[in-house]
Amino acid sequence: MNKHQLSKVLEELSEYRGRNTELVSLYIPPGYDIRKMIQFLNSEQSEAQNIKSKNTRKNVVSALEKMERRLKEAGEVPENGVALFAGNVSEQEGRPDIQMWEVEPHEPIESRIYKCDKEFQIEPLQDFLIDKEVYGMICLDKSEAAIGYVRGNHLTVEHTLESKVPGKTTKGGQSQQRFERIRENLYDTFLNQIADKAKKSFLEKAREGELLGLIVGGPGFSKEDLTEKDYLPKELLDKLLTTIGTNYSGEEGLKELLNKSEDIIEESEAIREKKKVNEFLVNLKKENGQSVFGLEDVAKALQMGAVETLLISEDFEKKEAKFECPSCGKKDVKHISEFEAEEEKHPCPECESTMDLIEKEDVLEMFQKKAAQMDSSVMWISRQHEEGERMWKMGGVAAILRYRIR
């Protein structure tokens, strides 16, 4: 299931509310023993017999039965695991309509979750819709290598490899030449292995536009051998930002490489940010309707699913406050900053009595949630460059649209 399909399913699931705690969510990570899960669902069905309300009991048991049947049918857990959602989604009380959804995500499910609630638990899958953009890293020498990626500031090690290349011997003569040849062959095999793992980790991301850059490091010349000879495909070499000398190789070297790459990553981020802000500004200038800015317009475009990229200034912080007038019942919505707290005393536009604050929500959280649901990407824009400062002055929130909306 790709990101777009996933976001559609999650949107649908997010709309259901159970009358009681009767909506069942089940996450099964890859490699989990499916027979154990079937047993578990079975024991939960007996457990459910203790539920007092007859309708709820029936609904929960039916949902669990449906899941159990599905798992028996499947026979094994799919490659990335599976999430099942089942429950009564009928609008009419007493006339149950037990439905089940099955999600095989594009990324592996991390942990087992079983939950019976008034709503489906979709948060772990929503995380899969967050931007997947990463920097790829390879750190190697002749003896070992590690491959990983950086998302935000977090380093994930994907593969570690050890070579069979023996150290140099001091023996001379013919056997020495033969030994050198063997050594060269083993080294060549090792670089090919690294390249294969790198392809596994990064090639698909590169094709999806999710690989922002590749940084290769290590203590010796192996980093040059890997990047200057024909080991890596062009698609990955095109993403190569730089090679960096490190003291360590392998996993330890990968951490060192991350520390030494900070400036390069920062610079590459700034370039990306500037490009996006400029795209936004060019749209405005052309008046082609593909850019909007300001809270109200951005919120509207997000709601419609029209936003391709949501741009948010780093310092942006607003709350959405909902007011209601105690005397005339008039409702109003205001966007306020944390430091404008006194705005919470908001006079009624109709009768001028002080309105009651009903609800206060963080705008960023609302926006990010919506963006995840609608498969819009989110980009934080620093104020360290001119373009970023310009966006900040335009209200700190803007969007590039998939299509014009007016």
Ligand SMILES: [Zn+2]
């Ligand atoms: Zn009023």
